Amino acid sequence: MQSEHPIAPHDAALAEEIVLGVLRHRLTIDHTAATFFQGQFGRVARPLRTIIGVAVYQLCWLDRVPDYAAVNAAVEQARGVAGRKAGGMVNAVLRAMLRARGARREGDADVDPRCWLGIDDSSGYEFGCPLWPDPQVNPVSFLSLTTSHPAWAVARWRSRFGDEGVQRICRAGQVRPPLVVRVNRRRIAPAELAARIAATGARVRIDATSGALAIRMDGPLAGLPEFQMGLCQPQDVTAQGVWSIRPPRPSEVVLDLCAGRGTKATQAAELMDDRGRVIASDRDPGRLQSAAQDAKRLGLSCVECVPVADLADRMRRDGLRFDVILVDAPCSNSGTLSRRPEARERLDAAHLAELSRVQAALLDQAVALADEGTDLIYSTCSIEPEENEDAVTAMVRRHPGWRIENSRLTLPASVGSAWWLADRATGAGFPCDGGFVALLRRPVS
Secondary structure, three states, X not given: OOOOOOOOHHHHHHHHHHHHHHHHOHHHHHHHHXXXXXXXXXXXXXXXXXXXXXXXXXXXXXXXXXXXXXXXXXHHHHHHHHOHHHHHHHHHHHHHHHHHEOOOEEOOOOOOHHHEEEXXXXXXXXXXXXXXXXXXOOHHHHHHHHHOXXXXXXXXXXXXXXXXXXXXXXXXXXXXXXXXXXXXXXXXXXXXXXXXXXXXXXXXXXXXOOOOEEEEOOOOHHHOXXXXXXXXXXXXXXXXXXXXXXXXXXXXXXXXXXOOOOHHHHHHHHHOOOOOEEEEEEOOHHXXXXXXXXXXXXXXXXXEEEXXXXXXXXXXXXXXXXXXXXXXXXXXXXXXXXXXXXXXXXXOHHHHHHHHHHHHHHHXXXXXXXXOOOEEEEEEOXXXXXXXXXXXXXXXXXXXXXXXXXXXXXXXXXXOHHHHHOOOOEOOOOOEOOEEEEEEEOOOO
16 A cells, blocks of 8 residues: 555554554444444444544544544545535534543542543543443443453453453553564574664563563664664564474474464574474465565575475475474464454454364364374464364364373463663563464374
């Protein structure tokens, strides 16, 4: 879109912020707007609800656009879409909301939670009327609407993980995720890379366990010389931990069956010190092209990109026997809703059932490709049992002899603004996505 209709970088950044912000907070935004609409807001045409949603996000979450400008722009857009009457309706809703909205301030224990619209971990707006149900009476609905997660998902998370767990998940899903990178330790140490990036004016924190860096900076990572030199690769700390369940070793042959852009394939090559073979396979040739480019930038020569359709021929031609097969399966992304805010729009039982069938087929394919002694790693960025524990349990039932050697579920976690401001280099309580990983083996006869 930017290539066809180029706009200034700061305007493109604002547009991206608005789109992702509205997706991330859609339930909260719609319910706020509905409070000030005379009638049933759900019956308003979707384009008009989107116009109102963009305006509410600008009026409450952003401070770059003056209130009057955001309202006027929304009114004009509504008129263009549905006529003068629609413009009047949008104007009435937004101005009623502004009259009820107080000034942005720090939260405190005395505020009525039904009237509080939280914007970040410490501040928000106190409205002159209730927006939400009483959290003591309907905690699921309250958490769903205030953090913009489907009530169906909130209820099941609360049942599985308790009040503390569901609040952690929902808090993580409503914040802007930090940029997290994997350090290419073949070229630089984490502390040295952190110091170099910090010298540009960025805020940098190091995860004491993985050595990953969390970065808060202006501009894209791709603009940094350190990225261009192959010193790092974007990858969340939970995703970086997948290989820890069974680290690949130098001289081994590794298959990444759902490689995508090759993030885990290149990580495997780094862990192997670029010795051995890493086959990155995927159905999408475009993604494999990106994987090949990243491998070159990171200085890795043992990564080979092979489309799934050509994998059998490559195995026969080279006589490949895999030591490790990774199935990083497509999933609901329920552990990464801060990075993938659109995923909450399709998070329901039917979608999970569909994904479970895809995941089962991929596990069966991996078993067919496995040799005696091959280790199988299964991972997702989901926190749903249908895609995780249930998937691997069903797999070992379908394939006698295989067993679940180890597994790990990680819930998403966020950090507040104070975490970034603290005078330290190593961040305790590092932010992370949610995800699951399991190691499956069968005894060698």
